Amino acid sequence: MSGGPLGNPVTRADFDAIAGWVRPGAHVLDLGCGDGALLAYLTSRRKVTGYGVEIDDASVLACVKNGVNVIQGDLERGLEGFADRSFDYVILSQTLQAMKHTDRVVGEMLRVGREGIVTFPNFGYWRNRVQIALGGHMPVSDNLPYQWWDTPNVHLCTVHDFEDYCRLHGVRILERIVLAQRTPVTRLANLRGSLAVYRFEKAATLE
Secondary structure, X not given: OOOOOOOOOOOOHHHHHHHHHOOOOOEEEEEOOOOOHHHHHHHHHHOOEEXXXXXXXXXXXXXXXXOOOEEEOOHHHOOOOOOOXXXXXXXXXXXXXXXXXXXXXXXXXXXXXXXXXXXXXXXXXXXXXXXXHHHOOOOOOOOOOOOOOOOOOXXXXXXXXXXXXXXXXXXXXXXXXXXXXXXXXXXXXXXXXXXXXXXXXEOHHHO
C-alpha cells in the first residue's frame, strides 16, 4: 500500500467502502497497515483515532513520516497488547490472504474490536478463472500482482469460501460490498467481483 502525507493519501478501491461503514470519531485498529494510507484516509474523512500494526521496518518508517500512529508487531502472534473491545473497528485490508493462521487473526480482531472489516482479492473472479482454465497459469492482476513464486499470499479464497468460513466459525456478516474495479456488483458477485469487502461481528450465540 502506498500513500502520501496525512491529508493527501493515495486511495485504493476499497477505501471508500470501508470509510462508508466507519462512523465519525471511531477508534480504529488497522492491521497490516503498510504505510498508513488507510488510517490517513479515515482520519481525513471520518476523523477517526487509532493505531496501525505493521511488521515491515520500511512501512513502519513510512507511517511515522505520514503522521500515522503505528506499532511494530507480528499479527500472527496475536494482539495480546490490546484489551478486549478496546476498538470500535479492527480492519484487515487486503492482508487476510497473507495470514498463515486465519482463524486466530479473525478471532483476535473480534476480541479487541466490536466489529471487524476485511477486504481481500476474490479468487473466484472470472478473469482469474480464465487465466487458470485457458492459460494454465496462476492469475496475475491488479489485486493479485505477484507471480506464484514470490507471492506473500498463502490462503487465497473466494467470496463463497469466506462466507462459508463465517457461517462455520460463529461470525455474523453485517454488510458486504463486492467490487469490479471500483464499481459494486450484486448479481453473480463471486464471478463478477474482483475485490470483496466485509463488515462483521461475533455471532450472538457466542456472546
